[in-house]
Amino acid sequence: MAEFLTxxxxxxxxxxxxxxxxxxxxxxxxxxxxxxxxxxxxIDYRYLQNELKDNEDAKLILVTAIxxxxxxxxxxxxxxxxxxxxxxLGKKTMIALREPSLGPVFGIKGGAAGGGYSQVVPMEDINLxxxxxxxxxxxxxxxxxxxxxxxxxxxxxxxxDLKRIVWRRAVDMNDRQLRNIVDGLGxxxxxxxxxxxFDITVASEIMAVFCLSNDIIDLKERLAKMVVAYNRKxxxxxxxxxxAQGAMAALLKDALKPNLVQxxxxxxxxxxxxxxANIAHGCxxxxxxxxxxxxxxxxITEAGFGADLGAEKFIDIKCRQTGLKxxxxxxxxxxxxxxxxxxxxxxxxxxxxxxALEKGIPNLLKHVENVTKVYGLPAVVAINAFPTDTKAELxxxxxxxxxxxxxxxxxxxxxxxxxxxxxxxxxxxNLVENNKGEHTYVYDxxxxxxxxxxxICTKVYGADGVDxxxxxxxxxxxxxxxxxxxxxxCMAKNQYxxxxxxxxxxxxxxxxxxxxxxxxxxxxxxxxxLTGTIMKMxxxxxxxxxxxxxxxxxxxxxxxx
Numbered sequence: 001m002a003e004f005l006t007x008x009x010x011x012x013x014x015x016x017x018x019x020x021x022x023x024x025x026x027x028x029x030x031x032x033x034x035x036x037x038x039x040x041x042x043i044d045y046r047y048l049q050n051e052l053k054d055n056e057d058a059k060l061i062l063v064t065a066i067x068x069x070x071x072x073x074x075x076x077x078x079x080x081x082x083x084x085x086x087x088x089l090g091k092k093t094m095i096a097l098r099e100p101s102l103g104p105v106f107g108i109k110g111g112a113a114g115g116g117y118s119q120v121v122p123m124e125d126i127n128l129x130x131x132x133x134x135x136x137x138x139x140x141x142x143x144x145x146x147x148x149x150x151x152x153x154x155x156x157x158x159x160x161d162l163k164r165i166v167w168r169r170a171v172d173m174n175d176r177q178l179r180n181i182v183d184g185l186g187x188x189x190x191x192x193x194x195x196x197x198f199d200i201t202v203a204s205e206i207m208a209v210f211c212l213s214n215d216i217i218d219l220k221e222r223l224a225k226m227v228v229a230y231n232r233k234x235x236x237x238x239x240x241x242x243x244a245q246g247a248m249a250a251l252l253k254d255a256l257k258p259n260l261v262q263x264x265x266x267x268x269x270x271x272x273x274x275x276x277a278n279i280a281h282g283c284x285x286x287x288x289x290x291x292x293x294x295x296x297x298x299x300i301t302e303a304g305f306g307a308d309l310g311a312e313k314f315i316d317i318k319c320r321q322t323g324l325k326x327x328x329x330x331x332x333x334x335x336x337x338x339x340x341x342x343x344x345x346x347x348x349x350x351x352x353x354x355x356a357l358e359k360g361i362p363n364l365l366k367h368v369e370n371v372t373k374v375y376g377l378p379a380v381v382a383i384n385a386f387p388t389d390t391k392a393e394l395x396x397x398x399x400x401x402x403x404x405x406x407x408x409x410x411x412x413x414x415x416x417x418x419x420x421x422x423x424x425x426x427x428x429x430n431l432v433e434n435n436k437g438e439h440t441y442v443y444d445x446x447x448x449x450x451x452x453x454x455x456i457c458t459k460v461y462g463a464d465g466v467d468x469x470x471x472x473x474x475x476x477x478x479x480x481x482x483x484x485x486x487x488x489x490c491m492a493k494n495q496y497x498x499x500x501x502x503x504x505x506x507x508x509x510x511x512x513x514x515x516x517x518x519x520x521x522x523x524x525x526x527x528x529x530l531t532g533t534i535m536k537m538x539x540x541x542x543x544x545x546x547x548x549x550x551x552x553x554x555x556x557x558x559x560x561x
Contacts, residue, residue, distance in 0.1 A: 007115045008560050011123035014264050022262045026094065026295050034257065036131050039122050042257035043270075045215060045287050052294035058094075059432045060293060063302040063330045063382075064311040064371065066364050067505075068495055070346050071336040074115065074384040074414060075302055078332045078421075081118035081413020082382075082428065083300045084265045085421030091429070094296040095120075095267060098284045098304065099134065099259070099274040100127045101202045103174040103538055106546035111560060112274075116414030118421075120261050120269050124557045134172045134274070136255040137210055138201045140248040141170040147244045148228050149184070153191050158241055159231045162194050166519060167228035168536075172201035176539030203279045203536035206248070208490075208524035211273035211285045212321055216256060220249045226523035236482060239523070258288035265418055268296075277304025278495045279536050281313040281526070286322050293324070298432075305495040307331060307367040307375075308460050315375050316442050316456075317488050317526055325438055328431040329377040330424070332411075333364045335389045335397065341505045350388040357393055361400050362507035366462060366498060368406050374459050376440035378431040382411040382424050445486050449476050449518075452489045453529055457513040461498045465512050472515045472529075484520045484527060492530040500532035 005013070019041045023033050032047040063079040076097065083095040097120065100112035111127035113120045120126060129135070148167055152160055171178065178198035184191035201207060205226055213219040224240030231237055239245050258272040270292050273285035282304030283289075292299045303310030311329070318324060335357065336349040342360030344353055364381065371379045381401045383394065398408040409427045412420030443455035450466070457463040468476070479485060496502040499511045517530040540546075548559035 006561065007119065008123060008558065010117060011113070011119055011121050011264070012556070014121050016121055017262060017266055019260060019262070022266065022268050023260060025266070026092070026268050028295065033260075039261065040125060040131065041260045042131060042254065043260050043291065045257050045291070048287065048291045048294060049215060052291065055294040057325075058293040058296045058299045060289070060324060060326045061298065061300050061328050061330065061428055061432065062311060062314060062326045062377070063300060063332065064307040064367070065305070065332040066337060066367050067306040067308070067341070067497060069337040069340045071334060071340045071349055073332050073334055073337050075332045076112055077114045077116065077118045077414050078330065078382050078384055078411050079300050079302045080114040080120060080263050080267075080269070081411060081418065081421040082330065082424055083267045083269070084118065084263055084418035085413070085425035086298050086300070086428070087265070087267050088418040088422065089425055089429070091298050092296050093267060093298040093300065094292040095263070095269040096284050096289045096292045096299055096301040097269060097271045098302075099130055099271050101134065101200065101274055101276070102128070102172045103200050103202070105560070106540070106544055106549070107174045107538065108541045108545060117264060117417035118413040119264050120271065121264060122261070124560060126261065126271060127560055130271070131259050133255040133259070133272070134201050136251050137204060137206050138170045138172055140251045141201065141204045141206050143248055143251065144228065144239055144242065144244045145169045147242050149191055151242055158237050159233075160229045160237055161232045162192065164230040165194065165228070166230070168196065169198045170201045170204040171198050174200065174538040174540045176537065179535065179537045197537070199536040200538060202274050202276045205521045205524055207273065207275045208280055208521055210252065210256065211275055211281070211283060212318070212524055213256070214286060216249060216253060219252065219256060220245050222523040223248050224523070227520055234478070256287065258285065258291055277310035277313060279492045279534060281317045281490050281524070282310035283314050283318045286318065289324060290322070307370050308498055309491070309493065309495055311371065311375065312442060312456065312460050313490060315439055317490060319439065320441060320445070320488060321525060326377060327435050328428055329371045329375070329379040330382050330428060331364070331367055331371060331379055332382045332384055333397070334384045334386060335393045336386055338364060338397070352390045352393060354392060354396060357396055360506055361397060363498070363505065364397070365400060365404060366507045368401060368404050370460055372404070372406065374440070374442060376437065378435050379406055380424065380427045380431060381406055381408045383408055384414065385410050385412045445488055449480060449485055449489070449527060453491075453515060456489060456491055461513060462507065462509065463499070463511055463513045467512050467514045469514070469516045472518055475518045479518065479520055479527060484522065487520070488526045490521070490526040490528045492528055492534045494532060494534055
């Protein structure tokens with residue numbers, strides 16, 4: 001019987017190259033490489049400014065997916081395998097990914113370093129602390145919170161309304177107990193008692209600012225614009241008013257440098273920044289993407305969750321702000337996940353079920369339509385292969401996608417590494433070389449806030465329309481009055497469904513989206529619209545993944561996946 005290895009066991013058996021050799025492979029000068037041990041390094045962002053700015057841009061390929069299910073889709077695994085396959089075909093390729101948050105690692109989703117023989121390493125380091133970027137972001141977030149509360153304690157010269165403080169504290173952990181708290185209790189010297197709360201670090205506006213900044217100066221300017229509260233006249237109070245941006249940037253200066261690691265096959269990979277796509281914009285840092293695009297000829301990047309969330313934000317927020325121009329998209333799906341969308345319980349997904357598959361395929365087809373017709377990108381569907389997939393099932397998926405003019409490639413990168421991604425890589429190369437156009441945006445930012453929200457909900461989700469709570473209507477009027485009406489929209493929506501109800505799988509029709517709240521992220525340059533029960537501090541599940549994680553006397557970690 002063949003030996004079965006878990007993802008972490010495969011990663012731990014890998015013979016990694018010293019990270020300086022990986023940097024040499026793509027010509028990064030040693031003076032810009034800052035080693036964090038033998039197998040990971042930060043690359044000084046001044047390399048981009050000083051030596052790369054006149055280089056031609058790489059061909060950028062976006063990897064997205066259907067709505068996630070418990071059956072798993074393998075978006076990151078496919079992204080890594082595609083990068084390895086392109087390099088195997090002789091194309092100078094780099095990968096740009098997000099950093100994992102400790103919340104999902106210890107919660108329910110697990111790590112985010114790929115799987116099987118399509119992984120980035122050192123896997124344990126990447127999933128646990130890495131180079132400390134998220135801790136720096138959390139510290140900067142909480143420095144601002146401390147300075148804000150100190151300003152109030154010291155006399156409140158800005159006349160901040162204690163009922164309208166919008167800046168919350170942050171921690172990179174799923175901890176529902178911290179969602180809503182009261183702090184400042186005790187004696188007078190202990191501060192001013194008030195309602196407060198924590199967001200998970202990846203939902204902090206600083207994470208978004210960090211990932212959208214071009215350099216340290218841009219970072220400071222964006223930090224200064226962040227709205228932290230409102231005064232008693234209803235006017236915004238910013239981080240700049242608190243005079244915190246300089247100290248915060250000092251905490252973030254090293255974190256701002258992209259992290260260089262490698263795949264199991266030695267493909268250079270930037271992993272940098274990590275906003276969630278269901279509550280933030282879901283893309284890795286602009287600096288990492290731009291640096292990779294100036295170093296390599298092809299860059300593979302991914303956007304979080306399905307094409308209704310991360311891919312939409314990649315186009316409407318990241319590309320709009322930066323001028324990045326993707327050339328093609330890969331839409332990842334599995335037969336198992338499509339059957340789950342068709343109503344098959346997880347325990348029965350290994351059985352052939354063409355009727356359920358046909359019922360679930362419309363979820364994939366909606367994402368295909370969004371990518372090709374709404375975002376204007378040529379696309380290929382990558383079916384992440386499982387041994388239980390039957391020929392009849394694979395043929396059915398291919399037939400339905402072909403009817404929309406999109407080809408399907410079977411991806412076997414989990415089991416075979418780069419060799420299992422050659423078919424997909426060749427299809428991507430064909431799309432890229434034949435694409436003479438540019439992507440399109442879902443909406444014009446000059447539209448009203450409601451018109452932009454409605455464009456996303458009707459065009460991308462397939463909703464009949466949008467409803468607003470009285471509180472949301474009030475906030476919209478205020479945001480437009482304050483001059484924020486021309487900003488893009490960042491939808492905070494559950495990832496499991498095209499609707500704001502996560503139980504509605506497949507491709508629902510006849511539904512409306514409800515907007516219950518909005519916040520302005522002035523530093524990041526967008527407005528967050530919250531739908532349904534989405535919140536910015538998740539909780540742990542009944543059986544957290546953390547229960548299975550351990551370390552032995554030699555420091556070897558187990559249970560991480």
